[in-house]
Each structure stands twice: as C-alpha cells, then as structure tokens.
Amino acid sequence: MNRRDAVQRIALVLGAAVTPKVARAVEAGFTTPAPGLALRSLTRAQAELVATLCEHIIPATDTPGARAARVDAFIDALLADIFTAEERERFVASLADVDARARAAAGTTFLECATPQQVAILVGLERDAQSAGVGEAPFFPWLKELTLVGYYTSEVGATEELRYLHVAGRYDGDVPYEQVGRAYS
Amino acid sequence: MERKQVHIARPPEAYDAIVVGSGIAGGWAAKELCEHGLRTLVLERGGPVAHGTDYVTEHDPPWSFPHRGRLDPRLLDEHYFIQQRTGFLDETNLHFFFRDSESPYVEERPFTWVRGHQVGGKSLMWGRYTFRISDLDFVANAREGIGVDWPIRYADIEPWYTYVERFAGISGEPLGLSHLPDGAFQKPIPLNVVELDLRRRIEAEYPERRLTIARAAVLTEPLPGRQPCHYCGPCWRGCSTGSYFSSQSSTLPAAVATGNLTLRPLSVVHSIIYDERRDRATGVRVVDAETGETREYAAPLIFLCASTLGSTHVLLNSRSPRFPEGLGGSSDALGRNLMDHHFYAGAHGEVEGFRDRYAYGNRPVGFYIPRYRNISAETQMETFLRGYGIEGEAFRPSWGRGTELPGFGAGFKAQLRDPGPWQVWMTAFGETLPRPENRVRLDPERVDTFGIPQLRVHCTWGENELAMRKDMAASAAEMLERCRLRQVEPYDRYVEGALGAEPGLGIHEMGTARMGRDPRTSVLNAFNQVWDAPNVFVTDGACMVSSPCQNPSLTYMALTARAVDHAVAELKRGNL
Numbered sequence: 001m002n003r004r005d006a007v008q009r010i011a012l013v014l015g016a017a018v019t020p021k022v023a024r025a026v027e028a029g030f031t032t033p034a035p036g037l038a039l040r041s042l043t044r045a046q047a048e049l050v051a052t053l054c055e056h057i058i059p060a061t062d063t064p065g066a067r068a069a070r071v072d073a074f075i076d077a078l079l080a081d082i083f084t085a086e087e088r089e090r091f092v093a094s095l096a097d098v099d100a101r102a103r104a105a106a107g108t109t110f111l112e113c114a115t116p117q118q119v120a121i122l123v124g125l126e127r128d129a130q131s132a133g134v135g136e137a138p139f140f141p142w143l144k145e146l147t148l149v150g151y152y153t154s155e156v157g158a159t160e161e162l163r164y165l166h167v168a169g170r171y172d173g174d175v176p177y178e179q180v181g182r183a184y185s
Numbered sequence: 186m187e188r189k190q191v192h193i194a195r196p197p198e199a200y201d202a203i204v205v206g207s208g209i210a211g212g213w214a215a216k217e218l219c220e221h222g223l224r225t226l227v228l229e230r231g232g233p234v235a236h237g238t239d240y241v242t243e244h245d246p247p248w249s250f251p252h253r254g255r256l257d258p259r260l261l262d263e264h265y266f267i268q269q270r271t272g273f274l275d276e277t278n279l280h281f282f283f284r285d286s287e288s289p290y291v292e293e294r295p296f297t298w299v300r301g302h303q304v305g306g307k308s309l310m311w312g313r314y315t316f317r318i319s320d321l322d323f324v325a326n327a328r329e330g331i332g333v334d335w336p337i338r339y340a341d342i343e344p345w346y347t348y349v350e351r352f353a354g355i356s357g358e359p360l361g362l363s364h365l366p367d368g369a370f371q372k373p374i375p376l377n378v379v380e381l382d383l384r385r386r387i388e389a390e391y392p393e394r395r396l397t398i399a400r401a402a403v404l405t406e407p408l409p410g411r412q413p414c415h416y417c418g419p420c421w422r423g424c425s426t427g428s429y430f431s432s433q434s435s436t437l438p439a440a441v442a443t444g445n446l447t448l449r450p451l452s453v454v455h456s457i458i459y460d461e462r463r464d465r466a467t468g469v470r471v472v473d474a475e476t477g478e479t480r481e482y483a484a485p486l487i488f489l490c491a492s493t494l495g496s497t498h499v500l501l502n503s504r505s506p507r508f509p510e511g512l513g514g515s516s517d518a519l520g521r522n523l524m525d526h527h528f529y530a531g532a533h534g535e536v537e538g539f540r541d542r543y544a545y546g547n548r549p550v551g552f553y554i555p556r557y558r559n560i561s562a563e564t565q566m567e568t569f570l571r572g573y574g575i576e577g578e579a580f581r582p583s584w585g586r587g588t589e590l591p592g593f594g595a596g597f598k599a600q601l602r603d604p605g606p607w608q609v610w611m612t613a614f615g616e617t618l619p620r621p622e623n624r625v626r627l628d629p630e631r632v633d634t635f636g637i638p639q640l641r642v643h644c645t646w647g648e649n650e651l652a653m654r655k656d657m658a659a660s661a662a663e664m665l666e667r668c669r670l671r672q673v674e675p676y677d678r679y680v681e682g683a684l685g686a687e688p689g690l691g692i693h694e695m696g697t698a699r700m701g702r703d704p705r706t707s708v709l710n711a712f713n714q715v716w717d718a719p720n721v722f723v724t725d726g727a728c729m730v731s732s733p734c735q736n737p738s739l740t741y742m743a744l745t746a747r748a749v750d751h752a753v754a755e756l757k758r759g760n761l
Contacts, residue, residue, distance in 0.1 A: 056593060056594065057593040057594070057597070058593075058597075058598050059594060059595050059598065061595050061598060061599070065598075074252075074253060077251050077252055078252060078255065081251075081252060081257055082252055082255050082256070082257050082258070084258065084259075119594070122593065126591070126592075126593070141588065144587075144588065144593065145588050148584060148585075148587045148588060148601075149253055150253065152583075152584040152601075153247035153248055153253040153254075154247075154248050155246070155248045157584075158246065158247060158248065161598070161602065162583070162584065162602065164246070165416075165417075165418075165545075165546065165547060166244065166246065166417070167244065167415050167416070167417045168415065168416040168417065168545060168546035168547055169415050169416065169546070170416060170545070170546055171374060171375060171414075171416050171544070171545065171546035171548050172375075172544065172545040172546060173375045173376055173377030173378055173380070173381075173544045173548075174377060174378035174381075174542055174544070175542070175543050175544065175545045176541060176542065176543070177540070177541050177542060177543040177603075177604075178541065180543050180545070182602050182603070183581070183583045183584065183601070183602060183603055183604040184583060184604070185247075185583060185584065
C-alpha cells in the first residue's frame with residue numbers, strides 16, 4: 001500500500017468527511033525519512049558486525065531481511081539516545097566477545113568467517129544464553145529482541161514481510177486466515 | 186527621573202460561572218453551563234491541545250518513530266517518575282502525560298497518581314469504557330453499614346445517563362441486567378469469532394454470567410461533526426474524526442458554539458476565595474503556569490472538575506479563618522475515603538482450534554463480563570463484599586511472541602509470518618471499600634513549583650480487596666479451564682508495599698469529597714454542592730460515596746449534567 005492508496009482508502013472509509021488534516025496525517029505516515037547513514041554511536045565496523053548478526057536472525061528470503069530494514073541504524077539510535085552508559089558498554093563488549101569467539105573458533109574476525117561458521121557462533125551464543133544464571137543478561141536474547149523490534153516495526157518488515165493495517169476502516173471478527181495469509185504487524 | 190511604581194488593584198475578571206478543569210467532567214460542565222446562557226470561564230492547568238491538529242502522531246506508522254516507541258529512561262526518571270509506572274508512556278504519546286516534576290506529591294505508601302496535563306485532560310487518553318451503576322451499588326453502603334449512604338438512587342440519575350449517552354455516543358449491547366442497566370446505545374462493536382465461542386461456553390457453564398463487547402464511548406454511527414470508528418488502533422494518540430468521546434471532540438465544541446465560553450489554559454488554580462460576610466465563594470485564585478503571576482477571577486457559581494485528587498487538593502488549599510481545614514473541611518470527611526479499582530489480577534490461556542480464522546481491524550475495545558459475585562442470594566460470597574467486572578480479549582499474537590520462541594534464521598522468520606494460536610486474557614476490576622484511613626492531606630512543608638502545598642497520600646488495599654483479588658484470579662482461571670482453554674494461568678501483580686497493582690494504578694481514583702445526606706459526615710449534598718459553600722459544586726470522581734466496579738467516567742458525566750441543571754434552577758430561584 002503506498003501513500004496514495006492509503007489516502008484513497010481512508011477517503012472511502014470516511015466518505016466526504018475526510019479532512020485535509022486526516023489526509024496529511026495519513027500521507028505523513030508514508031513519508032519516511034531515508035535511513036540515516038551517519039552513525040552516532042557505533043563505529044562503521046561495529047555497525048557492519050551488528051547488521052550481519054541481525055541479518056542472521058532475520059535474513060532476506062522472499063522478502064528483505066534485517067539489513068535492508070536498517071536494523072543496525074535503529075540499534076545505533078538506541079545506543080545513542082536510550083541506553084544507559086552501562087548498557088552501551090555491555091553491548092559493545094558483547095560485540096567484541098563475538099569477535100573473540102570467532103578468533104577462538106576460526107582464527108579470524110566474525111565478518112571474515114564463512115557463513116556456516118558465523119551461524120555456529122550464533123548457535124553457541126543462544127545455547128550459552130539458555131544456561132545463563134538468574135541476574136545475568138546474556139547477549140543473544142537481547143540482540144534478538146532488538147532485531148525483532150527493529151525489523152517488524154520497519155516499513156519493510158511491517159508492510160512486506162507482514163500485513164500492515166494502517167486504517168482498517170471496519171472490524172470483522174471472523175475472516176478466513178487464508179484470505180489474509182500473513183500476520184498483521 | 187525614576188518612575189514611581191503605582192499599584193492599581195484591578196477588580197477581578199467576572200464571569201457567570203467558573204469551571205476548574207477541562208477533562209470529562211469539566212467539559213460537560215462547560216457545555217451545560219454555556220448552553221444555559223451563562224458566560225463561563227474554564228480554567229485548565231495544562232497547555233492547549235487543538236482537536237485534530239495537535240494529535241501530532243495520530244496515524245504515524247511505527248517506522249516514523251526513530252526509537253520505535255522507546256523513551257530515554259533518564260527523561261522518564263527525572264520528569265515522569267510516577268506516570269511511567271502505568272507502562273503507557275512511549276514515543277508516540279508522551280506529550281499527553283503530566284510532568285511529575287512540576288507538581289510532585291508525597292506517597293506514604295505506594296500510590297500512583299496519573300494526571301492528564303492539557304486541555305481535554307485524561308479524556309484524550311482514557312480507556313473509553315462506559316457503564317451505568319445501579320441500585321445494587323447505590324444501596325450497598327447503607328445495607329452493609331459501610332461508610333455513608335449515597336444520597337441518590339438510580340432513579341435520580343437514570344434520565345441523566347440517557348441524556349449524556351445520547352450526546353457522547355455509547356456503543357454497546359443491551360443485556361437486560363438490573364445490576365448493569367442498559368443505556369441509549371449505538372450498535373455494538375462486534376465480538377470476534379473466538380469471543381463468541383467463549384461467550385457460548387461461559388453462558389452454558391455459568392447461567393448467571395454474560396460476556397459482551399465492552400460498552401464504550403466509541404462511535405459505530407455518526408453524530409454531528411463526528412465519524413464512526415475507523416479501527417486504526419491507537420486511540421490514545423487522539424482521534425481527529427472524533428470517533429471517541431473527548432472534551433475536544435464533543436463537549437468543548439458545543440460550549441464554544443454558544444459564544445459563552447472562555448477557555449484559559451496554563452492556569453493553575455490555587456484556591457477558592459470565600460467571602461465570610463456573604464457566606465459564599467466569590468471566585469478563584471490562579472497561578473499563571475508560564476509567568477508565575479497570581480490572578481483572581483470572580484463568579485457566583487464554581488464547578489470543581491479538576492479530577493478526584495485535583496479537586497480535593499483545591500478544597501484543602503482553600504483555607505480561611507472560617508474553614509481552617511479547607512473549604513468543605515467542616516466535616517472530617519474532606520480528604521478521606523480515597524478509593525480506586527484494584528486490578529491486574531485475572532487469568533490467561535490458549536485456545537484450541539480456530540487456526541483458520543483471523544480478525545480484521547484494530548478494535549478499540551475488548552469484551553466485558555459484568556459482575557457476577559454478590560448480585561443475588563445464590564452468588565453471595567463468604568470471603569468478601571461487593572464484586573468485580575472482567576475486561577478481556579481474544580487475539581492472535583503476532584511477531585512479538587518471537588522473543589519467546591527459540592532459534593533464528595529463515596525458518597524462524599517463516600514461523601513468525603503466521604500469527605500464533607489464539608489467546609484469551611482476562612483482567613478483573615474490583616470495587617474497593619471506602620476506608621477513612623485512606624486519605625490525602627496537605628503536606629505541612631513541601632510545596633510544588635507554583636508554591637502550592639503538596640498533597641500527602643496514604644492509601645492501601647484492605648482485607649476485602651485482598652480477599653476479592655484471590656477470587657478474581659481463581660475465578661477467571663476456573664472459567665477458562667471450564668471453557669477448555671489450555672495452559673491456563675492465573676495471575677496477580679499485587680506486591681504488598683511495592684509497585685505492581687498498587688492503589689491509583691487503576692486510574693479510577695474516587696472519593697475524598699463524598700456526597701452524603703449529613704453535613705457532619707460528608708462534603709457534598711445530593712446535588713454535588715459543597716455543604717460549606719452551596720455555590721461550589723464538585724462533580725468529578727471526588728464525589729463518589731462508594732466505588733462500584735464499573736468504569737466510572739459515565740457517572741461523572743451524568744452527575745455533572747444533573748448538577749448544572751440544579752445549579753441553574755437554584756440561580757434562577759435566587760438561592761445561590
């Protein structure tokens with residue numbers, strides 16, 4: 001659904017009563033600023049590592065994945081504006097730990113590892129998280145949650161991978177799932 | 186040459202009526218007073234919010250928010266340390282929440298005071314559920330010997346419920362229950378397929394229980410200047426089509442249309458001015474929120490609609506030689522019997538089947554199970570008085586459940602492409618008994634940024650509430666089990682002395698300036714007039730004598746319209 005479709009749709013929903021304000025609001029929803037290229041917290045190398053890790057969690061398939069959705073930029077924005085200094089340090093240290101694991105396993109950085117090796121490292125991270133004790137905050141579930149939020153609230157994730165209901169216009173509490181075919185974001 | 190400062194005492198600006206607060210009650214008072222031809226000044230402590238244009242995030246999609254909703258915890262801790270406990274604040278709606286740092290209060294025990302800081306008050310982000318209270322509720326105190334008797338009965342308020350429902354626009358389903366009276370409803374929003382199945386099962390298992398769509402101030406049919414709901418979802422960002430009742434969509438435009446309304450935002454009411462010679466309130470003192478300057482406004486009629494604790498705060502601070510404990514303080518009832526609905530106890534479970542069914546549209550309300558405890562001899566409970574209603578919803582979780590699923594990669598992504606199995610969530614909202622020890626006072630030392638003494642709040646749940654909570658969780662879980670849901674889990678978020686389900690969190694705070702039949706034990710009479718000053722009316726939640734489990738805002742609307750009708754008649758008779 002593009003912005004014109006959206007405005008037409010809400011016009012249909014509301015009949016002649018659609019106000020310029022509503023139209024503007026609907027259009028504004030589809031005026032997405034281009035993903036910022038300027039990183040504010042991560043270094044270029046760290047951002048590349050984050051993008052690669054996130055892409056392993058939600059890869060491109062028949063729809064784009066986390067990299068195309070710029071989940072790395074979302075995480076960079078959280079690091080810059082939302083995370084505490086302690087969280088920021090822990091996140092960056094966890095990235096260093098990923099590289100340390102790569103060196104131990106393959107003698108090279110994570111990004112230089114072959115794809116199966118990268119996957120094996122992530123499997124190891126997930127396994128370690130499952131055996132983490134109470135009070136520990138393991139890296140993998142944290143990164144996974146950030147990836148899910150960043151991806152499924154992105155335009156790509158919300159509208160291409162899933163179905164996005166911008167202004168439904170009506171409520172139907174019993175529709176055949178096959179008519180929709182995907183979860184609503 | 187030095188210019189001589191000359192202070193000229195200006196007479197205060199005069200109006201026919203002053204309304205303090207512009208939320209649900211204040212908006213109604215403004216509309217009714219203006220329509221009766223009274224030149225009315227509405228004073229609002231927060232800033233202006235224009236209908237439509239100031240709903241700045243209304244239809245913005247998630248990707249337009251740089252942090253996808255998340256807020257800086259340092260900002261929350263510094264300025265929203267109370268409001269953030271609701272879990273409602275995010276990047277999309279922060280502008281509608283009160284900055285606690287501006288006017289903090291003292292908590293003797295955990296009490297979460299949620300405030301709407303703008304024109305429209307909490308009517309912009311309220312839950313919109315609207316139910317009538319009944320004679321089961323109006324007689325309960327007298328029958329059980331608790332608190333004082335309500336000075337009114339259902340017959341007194343019934344025509345006013347109908348009056349406000351027609352204007353506000355309430356959608357819902359008539360059920361014919363005497364303890365949850367039907368109203369003037371627009372057609373109901375539909376239940377979904379799983380809720381309809383649950384309704385059949387519940388009604389088969391429990392003849393005294395019903396499941397219905399919540400009655401709500403959400404339009405399914407147009408009203409003048411307002412459109413039916415378009416099911417976009419996040420109501421609390423504001424609704425430019427006026428599909429839910431707010432002061433902006435409904436009452437304030439009606440007041441403006443009369444030409445009699447003056448609205449002054451950023452006007453913090455300090456106190457009511459009382460003239461001992463005339464035995465009447467004569468106006469209000471206001472602190473300008475921007476300049477700190479103090480002003481006075483005069484009127485022969487004053488409506489306090491500043492929210493339960495806001496209105497009582499003004500009364501307590503209206504101290505004079507005649508009323509040293511505050512206006513309305515000649516009985517000890519002022520500030521006492523603070524109530525709320527206790528909630529965050531219930532159950533959830535997973536539904537078998539219906540995997541080929543889905544729902545279209547973001548519905549603004551869920552289902553409601555009317556009170557089924559202590560409504561008859563057969564439903565009498567041994568362990569507690571009164572009862573609770575249950576709010577709930579059946580839904581299929583989307584990608585958010587991914588954090589609880591193991592794995593990653595293409596298979597994981599494919600799994601999240603489909604919604605999860607249907608879930609049912611139930612949360613009960615329970616009545617709390619009035620207890621005089623639950624009270625607010627002025628702190629003897631601390632003041633806010635406007636020099637107004639801070640409120641000091643003491644409120645805890647009593648034995649009746651704690652016993653009721655056990656039943657709320659157990660009964661909801663039992664209902665889901667008997668309806669053959671899987672993985673049923675009861676829950677209760679209350680933690681003694683800590684945050685979780687503490688008083689105030691229900692945002693249904695009530696009492697502290699109760700109505701009654703006797704000036705020695707109540708603050709207001711049967712028409713919401715302050716016994717100490719009959720030209721002052723309090724018509725928000727402060728007036729409540731008990732806290733029936735139904736969501737209370739509709740009752741404030743009806744009581745406000747009724748009180749204005751009485752006030753205008755009394756003015757005409759020369760009694761005010």
